[in-house]
Structures are given as C-alpha cells and as structure tokens.
Amino acid sequence: MQQPPHPIVAASPSSPTGSAPASVRRRTGRFAALVTALAAVAGLGTLASPGAHAADNPYERGPAPTNASIEAQRGPYAVSQTTVSSLAVTGFGGGTVYYPTSTSDGTFGAIAVSPGYTGTQSSISWLGPRLASQGFVVFTIDTLTTLDQPDSRGRQLLAALDYLTQRSAVRGRIDSARLGVMGHSMGGGGSLEAAKSRPSLQAAIPLTPWNTDKTWPEVTTPTLVVGADGDTIAPVATHAEPFYGSLPSSLDRAYLELNGATHFTPNSSNTTIAKYSVSWLKRFIDNDTRYEQFLCPLPQPSLTIEEYRGNCPHTS
Incomplete structure (x- = not known):
C-alpha cells in the first residue's frame, strides 16, 4: 500500500x-x-494467507506433511468408498473406489492398483483408504481372471483409469491429467506395462514386481520400484533390481528394498510402503515439492529398509 x-x-x-x-x-x-x-x-x-503457497501449485492438497502424517494409518481427508461391479465395466474385473469425501479442495489425482497372480482386490485393499485419506482417488481392481499375466494387467489398469475418469460416479472429483498406477507381483509388472504404454501417467509404483520382461528403457513415468529382501517368488536379483536398473538414468526413479520382508509383504498394511508411496505420489501426481524432504537425501538403511537407491526428484 x-x-x-x-x-x-x-x-x-x-x-x-x-x-x-x-x-x-x-x-x-x-x-x-x-x-x-x-x-x-x-x-x-x-x-x-493459506492460499498463497497453494496458488503456486494448484494441485497441492492437504496440510504441510510431517514424518508422522505420512506414516499415519489415515491422512487428513475423510474417505468414502463405492463398489464397482464387474458387470458394469469392460476391460477389467471391477473393484472398489476410495475417495476423499469432501469436494472443497477441488479435484484429485487418481491411482489404479492391481493385485498379483491368483490375488483379488482384497489383497491390496489396505492401500485404498490409506492413500485416499492423503488426497487421492484410489481404485483397487479385480482382474478379468486371477491368472492374468502382467501385460494383461497393464491394459486392465489403464482400462480402470479410463473408467474412473470417463464413466464412474466420482469422475467429477478427478483431474484426468494426473493419474498413476500401482500393483503387486504380476500387478507390479503390469504397472510397468501400463507406464510403458501410456507415457502421460504421472507415477508408477511396482510392489515386489514380477515380469518376464526385465528391461524398461521405454518408461518415462517417474517410477518407484519396491522389492523385498526375502522374496523367493520374484527375487530382487532377477526382478525388482533389473527393472529399476533398466529405467532411463535421466528418469525420476527409485529402488526401495524392504528389510525382513517377503513377496507378500505388500498384501498387508505396511508403514514403510505407505510412507514412500504417499511421498512419491504426492511429489509426482500432485507436483507437491513439500514431500521431497522424504525422498531426498535418499533414505538410509534401517530396521525396515535394506537398501534405497535413486536420484533426488528433478525440479521442473
């Protein structure tokens, strides 16, 4: 004045x-x-003014994060859910959508999550409310059959995202330009397939992934690969590690190897998986640099982390 x-x-x-x-x-x-x-x-x-910082990033959602907030069982948003029948969709097997109940903050990024071989959505259901409460729409899906291979699961993840953004009852809550994929085991391999097929995806998180394709130089989506030191079904030496190593070195990428974990660790609530998944999704789907503090400097080995590799997120 x-x-x-x-x-x-x-x-x-x-x-x-x-x-x-x-x-x-x-x-x-x-x-x-x-x-x-x-x-x-x-x-x-x-x-x-509380909107001053948010005005710099229109996708920022929720209060400033702390270590406690990203490790919490629930984030700042109340969550609702709705069931999607397999009879109402094509290209995948239906599932459950978890979403922030309030619409006062505008639209949210969305993530589709695939189970692994022989698994159903119940095996990855814990991720639904946990991630949604941090400010995302999350679709935990069933596949067409429990025996579907990774390439099929990749296509089904994309079909689920298309349903979410075009036909679902919550489509008005979603920013269709800010989407990501996750998956366990063959679903993790499927998330790499999805990222390869659709470069516009903003984030991918394969969890103890399995795939016969070991190299992913075509992927341009920021990718966090999560392996387990005790995995005997998709050993990190022949799956998670080469998957990570084959991603372009210029890419925002990271490799998190869980300590004292097995192939099935992602099938139940896990604070380390949630902490770094939230940080990765917030940073790359919401472009929220407040979460870089949890990704850079790189996390060090601990009781729950066997190893962490990667680069600090590039500033756009």
Whole structure:
C-alpha cells in the first residue's frame, strides 16, 4: 500500500517559518502512523494467507506433511468408498473406489492398483483408504481372471483409469491429467506395462514386481520400484533390481528394498510402503515439492529398509 503524500501546510505567523501548526502536525502524524500500520497488516496478511503457497501449485492438497502424517494409518481427508461391479465395466474385473469425501479442495489425482497372480482386490485393499485419506482417488481392481499375466494387467489398469475418469460416479472429483498406477507381483509388472504404454501417467509404483520382461528403457513415468529382501517368488536379483536398473538414468526413479520382508509383504498394511508411496505420489501426481524432504537425501538403511537407491526428484 502506497502512502498518500502529506498535506502541504502553509506557514503561519504563530509557528516557525515553513512549519505547520502543532494541531495540524499531530493530525498528520496520526494519519501517517495509521497508514503505516495498515500497510504492515496488509503485508502480514499476504504472507500468512493459506492460499498463497497453494496458488503456486494448484494441485497441492492437504496440510504441510510431517514424518508422522505420512506414516499415519489415515491422512487428513475423510474417505468414502463405492463398489464397482464387474458387470458394469469392460476391460477389467471391477473393484472398489476410495475417495476423499469432501469436494472443497477441488479435484484429485487418481491411482489404479492391481493385485498379483491368483490375488483379488482384497489383497491390496489396505492401500485404498490409506492413500485416499492423503488426497487421492484410489481404485483397487479385480482382474478379468486371477491368472492374468502382467501385460494383461497393464491394459486392465489403464482400462480402470479410463473408467474412473470417463464413466464412474466420482469422475467429477478427478483431474484426468494426473493419474498413476500401482500393483503387486504380476500387478507390479503390469504397472510397468501400463507406464510403458501410456507415457502421460504421472507415477508408477511396482510392489515386489514380477515380469518376464526385465528391461524398461521405454518408461518415462517417474517410477518407484519396491522389492523385498526375502522374496523367493520374484527375487530382487532377477526382478525388482533389473527393472529399476533398466529405467532411463535421466528418469525420476527409485529402488526401495524392504528389510525382513517377503513377496507378500505388500498384501498387508505396511508403514514403510505407505510412507514412500504417499511421498512419491504426492511429489509426482500432485507436483507437491513439500514431500521431497522424504525422498531426498535418499533414505538410509534401517530396521525396515535394506537398501534405497535413486536420484533426488528433478525440479521442473
């Protein structure tokens, strides 16, 4: 706020030459002080405005994160869910949609999640409310058959995203430009297939992934590969590690190997998987740099982390 010029006051016989009478000086001083105070308040209001930072990133959702908030069983959003019958869709086997109940923050990014070989959506259902409560629409799907291979699961993940954004009852809550995929085992291999087929995806997280294709140089989607040190079904040496290693080195990518874990660790609630999945999805689907603190510097080995490799997220 710019102060208006002080009033020009002529000298009077009762005051020193060139100065205003005392009563006028007092009024002028009080006015100037008032203007200065108002300007200071306006400045503070601008700095403290809760929308000021969000205006820089229109996709930012939820309060500033803490280690406790991303490890919590539930995030800041209340969650609702709806069941999608296999009879109502084509290209995949239906599933359950979890979504933030409130619409006051606008639209959200969306993620489709595939189970593994012989699995159903119940095997990855814990991810639904956990991720949705952080500000995403999450679709845990059933596949056409429980024996579907990774390439088929990749196509089904994309079909599920298309249903979500085009036909589902929650399509109005979704930003169709901000989508991601996750999956366990062959579903994890399927998430790589989906990212390869649709480069517009913003994030991919294969969980203890299995695939006969070991190289993924075509993937341009930021990808977090999660392996398990005790996996004997998709050993990291022949699956998760070469998958990660074959991703372009210029890509935003990371490899998280869980300590004391098995192939089926992603089938039940796991704080380490949730923590880094939330951080990855927030950073790359919501473009929310507040979550970089959990990805860079790279996490160190711990009771739950055997190894973590990757690069700090590129700043766009």
